[in-house]
Amino acid sequence: MSIWRRHGRDMLLVAPFFALFGLxxxxxxxxxxxxxxxxxxxxxxxxxxxxxNYAELAADERFWTALGNTAVYMASVSAIAVVLGLMxxxxxxxxxxxxxxxxxxxxxxxxxxxxxxxxxxxxxxxxEAYGLFNSLRTALGLEPARFLGDPQWTLPVLVLVGxxxxxxxxxxxxxxxxxxxxxxxxxxxxxxGASRWQQLLHITLPxxxxxxxxxxxxxxxxxxxxxxxxYLLYGAVDTLGGPLDSALMLVTYLFDRGFRQxxxxxxxxxxxxxTTLLFGLTWLHxxxxxxxx
Amino acid sequence: xxxxxxxxxxxRLLQLSLCLGLALANGQALAARLxxxxxxxxxxPQLMQPAVAAFRAAHPxxxxxxxxxxxxxxxxxxxxxxxxxRGPDLVTGSTSYAIALGAKGALVDLNEAAxxxxxxxxxxxxxxxxxxxxxxxxxLYGAPFDMHVQLQYYRSDLLQAAPADWDSFITAARRxxxxxxxxxxxxxxxxPYLRQAGGAVYDASCQRAVVDSPEAVxxxxxxxxxxxxxxxxxxGWPDADGGLESGAYGLMxxxxxxxxxxxxxxxxxxxxxxxxxxxxxxTGKRTAVLGGTVLAITRFSPNRGLAxxxxxxxxxxxxxxxxxxxxxxxGGMWLPSGRQDQIASLPLPHREALLAQLADAEGPPxxxxxxxxxxxLTRAVQRVVLAGGDAQAELRRAATVMNRxxxxxx
Numbered sequence: 001m002s003i004w005r006r007h008g009r010d011m012l013l014v015a016p017f018f019a020l021f022g023l024x025x026x027x028x029x030x031x032x033x034x035x036x037x038x039x040x041x042x043x044x045x046x047x048x049x050x051x052x053n054y055a056e057l058a059a060d061e062r063f064w065t066a067l068g069n070t071a072v073y074m075a076s077v078s079a080i081a082v083v084l085g086l087m088x089x090x091x092x093x094x095x096x097x098x099x100x101x102x103x104x105x106x107x108x109x110x111x112x113x114x115x116x117x118x119x120x121x122x123x124x125x126x127x128e129a130y131g132l133f134n135s136l137r138t139a140l141g142l143e144p145a146r147f148l149g150d151p152q153w154t155l156p157v158l159v160l161v162g163x164x165x166x167x168x169x170x171x172x173x174x175x176x177x178x179x180x181x182x183x184x185x186x187x188x189x190x191x192x193g194a195s196r197w198q199q200l201l202h203i204t205l206p207x208x209x210x211x212x213x214x215x216x217x218x219x220x221x222x223x224x225x226x227x228x229x230x231y232l233l234y235g236a237v238d239t240l241g242g243p244l245d246s247a248l249m250l251v252t253y254l255f256d257r258g259f260r261q262x263x264x265x266x267x268x269x270x271x272x273x274x275t276t277l278l279f280g281l282t283w284l285h286x287x288x289x290x291x292x293x
Numbered sequence: 294x295x296x297x298x299x300x301x302x303x304x305r306l307l308q309l310s311l312c313l314g315l316a317l318a319n320g321q322a323l324a325a326r327l328x329x330x331x332x333x334x335x336x337x338p339q340l341m342q343p344a345v346a347a348f349r350a351a352h353p354x355x356x357x358x359x360x361x362x363x364x365x366x367x368x369x370x371x372x373x374x375x376x377x378x379r380g381p382d383l384v385t386g387s388t389s390y391a392i393a394l395g396a397k398g399a400l401v402d403l404n405e406a407a408x409x410x411x412x413x414x415x416x417x418x419x420x421x422x423x424x425x426x427x428x429x430x431x432x433l434y435g436a437p438f439d440m441h442v443q444l445q446y447y448r449s450d451l452l453q454a455a456p457a458d459w460d461s462f463i464t465a466a467r468r469x470x471x472x473x474x475x476x477x478x479x480x481x482x483x484x485p486y487l488r489q490a491g492g493a494v495y496d497a498s499c500q501r502a503v504v505d506s507p508e509a510v511x512x513x514x515x516x517x518x519x520x521x522x523x524x525x526x527x528x529g530w531p532d533a534d535g536g537l538e539s540g541a542y543g544l545m546x547x548x549x550x551x552x553x554x555x556x557x558x559x560x561x562x563x564x565x566x567x568x569x570x571x572x573x574x575x576t577g578k579r580t581a582v583l584g585g586t587v588l589a590i591t592r593f594s595p596n597r598g599l600a601x602x603x604x605x606x607x608x609x610x611x612x613x614x615x616x617x618x619x620x621x622x623x624g625g626m627w628l629p630s631g632r633q634d635q636i637a638s639l640p641l642p643h644r645e646a647l648l649a650q651l652a653d654a655e656g657p658p659x660x661x662x663x664x665x666x667x668x669x670l671t672r673a674v675q676r677v678v679l680a681g682g683d684a685q686a687e688l689r690r691a692a693t694v695m696n697r698x699x700x701x702x703x
Contacts, residue, residue, distance in 0.1 A: 042376040043399040043592070062668070127528045128536065149477065149527025151679060236529040238481035239668065243527065244675045259368040261665050262393060264376075 036268035046265065053269035063270070065245050066253035070224060072155060073249065077162040077226075078219040084163065085170025085215065086208075090200075093175045103175065107168035118232040121161050122148065125233075148233060154246035161229050166222070170215050177211030178204070213289045217282050224278055227251040250274050326356045327599050328381040330374075332367045332586060336623045341607075343615035348606045355599055375399050375591070382594040383603060385438050388425045389657045389664055391587040395426075395434025396661035401590040403433040407601045410436065413608060414631055421583045422630035425656020429499040435589030436604055437630035441549045442581040442654045443485065444646055445569045446534070448562075451543040455569030459489075459515060462572040466523045469543020472533040473525060476582075478678045480670040484582050486512040488655050489574025494670065499660035500703075502695035504670060505688040511575065513677055513684040520678045527679065538562045546571065548584070549650075552641050553626040568643035570650040583654035585630055608632055662702070666695050 004011075036053055038046035057063050088106060092099040109117065124132040125147035134144040147153045185203050194202070205212075226249050234242030240256050241248030250270065258267025327348075331337045338359040345357045360381075362370050367386060371394070374380025386394070394400050404411045411433055414423060422437035445455045451469055456462040465471075476482030487493070492508035495501065503509070519525045526533075534551060536542040538559040556563050571579045588607065590600045606612055613632040617639055620627035629635050633651060641647060657663060673691035676682035 041397050042372045043394070043397040126532060127526050128532060128541065130539075130541075146527050148529065149531075234529060236475065236479070236481075238476055238479045239529075239671050241668065242529075243478060243679055244672065245668075259372050260390075262372060262397060263665075264372070 032268045032271055035265050036272050038265045040265040040268075041262045042264055043262075049265070053266045054273075056266060057269055057273065062241075062245060062248065063253060065241075066248045066250045069155065069246065069248055070226070070250045073158060073162065073226060074220055074223040076155070076159045077166070077223040078216060080159065081163045081166045081170050081219055082212070082216055085167055086174050086212075088167070088171045089174030089178055090204075092171070093178050103168070103171060105168075106171050109165050109167070110169045113165050115228070115232060117165070118161070118229055121157075122233055125157055149243060151242075151244040151246035154234065154242055157233065158226075158230055158247060161233070162223060162226065165229075166219060170219070173211060173215055174208070177208050181207040209289065213286065216289075217285055220281055220285065221278055224274070224281070225251055227255070231255075325354055326358060327383070327596055327603060329357065329359045329383040329385075329603075330362045330370070330381040331359060331385045332364050332387070333361050333385075334363065335361050336625060337361045339623055340616050340620040340625065340627050343619055344603070344607045344612050347609065347612045348603050351606070352599065352602065357603070375593070378593040380591050380593060382596045382600040383588060383590055385586040385588050388422075388583075388585065388587055388659075389667075391426060391435050391589055392428065392659055393661060393664040395428060395432065395589070399592050400434045401592060401594075401597065401600075403436065403604075404431065406590070406597065407604070410601065410605055410608070417608070417632045417634055419583070419630045419633045419651060419654070421651075421654040421656055422585065422633075425583060425659050426587050427659060429497070429660060435587035436608065438586045438588040438607075439627050440583055440585035440630035440633075440651070440654075441626075441628060442583050442647075442650045443546050443571060444549055444552070444581070444643075444650055445544065445546055445571055446537060446551060446555070447544045447567060447569070448537060448540070448565055449567040450565045451540075455544070455567070456572045458573045459575070463518065463523070465544055466519070466525075470536075470541060471519065471523055471525050472531055472536055472542045472545045473519070474533040474545060474547035475530055477525070477527050477529060477531070478520065478671075478675050480667050480674060481582060483513065483516050483670070483674045484655075484657070485571060485580055486516045486574065488580035489571070489576060489578050490515075491574070491576040491578070494658040494663070495660045499658070499662065500699065502666070502692045502699065504673070504695070505685070505692035509688055510685045513674065513688060516674070517678045517684065521681075534559060537566065549628065549647055550626055552643060552647060553621065554624065556642075557624070568646045570646055570653070579650065579653050581650050581654045583630075583651075583656045585628075585656075588631075610635060614638070662695075662699060666698065669694050 035046055037048060037050060039049045039052070040046035088102075092102040126132075126134070127144065127146040127149055128134065129138060129144045131144075131147070133147055137144060145153060147157050181204065185207070186199055189199050189203055230242065230247040230249050230252055231240065234240075234247035235252070240252050240260070251274070254267050254270040254274070257263045257270060329341065331341065338361050341359045345359060348357060349355070368390065371380070371384060371386065371390075375394070391400065395402075403414070414433070414436055418437045419440060422440050423433075426435055426437060427433050447455050447465075448469070452465060456465045473482055476484075484494075487504075487509055490508040490512035492504070492506050492512055494504055496503055520527055533542060533545040533547055534555065537545050538561045552568060555566060559566075571581050573579045588604060590597060590604070594600050607616070608631050610632060613629045613635045617627050617629055617635060621639070626641070628639075628647075628651070636651070637644070637648060657667075669691050673682075673687040676687045677684050
């Protein structure tokens, strides 16, 4: 019996998925890879230019600014959100009513995030004396700060918003990971006289490694792709990068070059640089985490 | 029931013919459909309805579909439409974006396609709006559609009159705090001062950046004082009108959109605010940035003739007036930049200030390179305002970078 006769019906059933995946998943990726080697402005057919777009990216000071900002943002958000998320999970991981409410409170931003939440942050960080942050500063006897108009405040504000939006998600994942660790391990450790710190170091963290890897890698990828937070907090009709480009991220840069300046070939090259960096970072992270096993 | 093969074949043939007939009929119906995309919110298409009604009266066989495109999505949607060559027939978009699209051949040149309409616009459009959409090669990439400019808004119970020139501006802003609502520390905020001082971004041929002229240096030095000396807020969009109501600011600059809604939004300001044209610079000019949108026909439109007829309809005085009234009816404000003679009759507060400012307003530089280079000017402005850089050195550096890129493109 031929393969077609045996699996024909199954193949027909999964064919729509593969057709859609090929059309909307694989084809755009391949097309963008090709476009990254072309001069393309949407209005005419793409013209092959070889590595020119990549050379232009390498020579663009703004691209490096965006890359630097994104790297600092990614490192800060993923590190703080992982450490804080784990601490919160260890502190509020039980089934008590209070702990459940605390987890709900921290998870709310993951549900209620988006444009509305960023608008609220914009209001809180308002540079006027009546913005919430500045009201607190004034109460402490400090001068109001220009949170949204001073380059030295840009990354701290963005990191704060970024951590706030992912902390609840990390907390929930860590709680699930902690509950999967067999209680017998802790009982045995306690019988052997292990302190809480020793239990954390020798039982919790090693057993939580897969969860840690997952949360860190997905957090890094998400924060590397950050777009709408800097775009909404610092972007305007006349500028996308905020004060002195301090809020310019890689995806914002890509959007600017691709859709504002209609330089779609160069934007595709930027997208491939972003993808390659993400692959590299993920591989490196998995390698480092795997080495300790 | 038993069917023979011939009956089944005939039935299938009939079904196929029916499907083909329907598809063809649908294709014919689509051919007589004019699609218009307008940047704005869900209310924006309402202002186009008087034009649609007038056009349909003359072309009852043509369906007109008007869709709104949010500003945040406009560039991605327009780019996707252009790439697929199946976009709308007519679009509205920002002037700079239209210039960039036009330079890449995406929009129809009205000088060539409709000289009668181009001549009419020459007579009735706001001169600044028309200059902003005309390429350096003389091509007209669209028709000025609506416009807004900056005005001074002030507390009439705190200030007797709005400052008339740069010196009195500084004096007034020392007494009553000042805020600018948009364009803080960017090219947009700096541009009026540049023009008031007699400077420009490019020369007339768009071949050379001239932002390092003595006029530009003088303008930037003055502009920096507003932030460094007078502590104006540097946020992208501070709550300047709220501050005017609370008394935090006595003087502010914002767009003309506030004229129709100030009393509606800020009840505490009723009878306590006034508007005036911007303070005059060293040249005596009170130039404001002229923002707004352009109505243009896409190059790939299969209905170019109908689209041109629709444009002619929009710029009939009666239609334009009804469109402006339709906008006011839903709480918006539409200032027709293609027929500015219709603005004088609109029921707007402080209309004299508005008309005076519209007479002295300039759009962004009408040069194709501008969309790619505006950040360079913004960076120079920010280095001076936020990092204490020297105006002359920063502008010279900006001009060098811009000219190097312009030369590379030639």
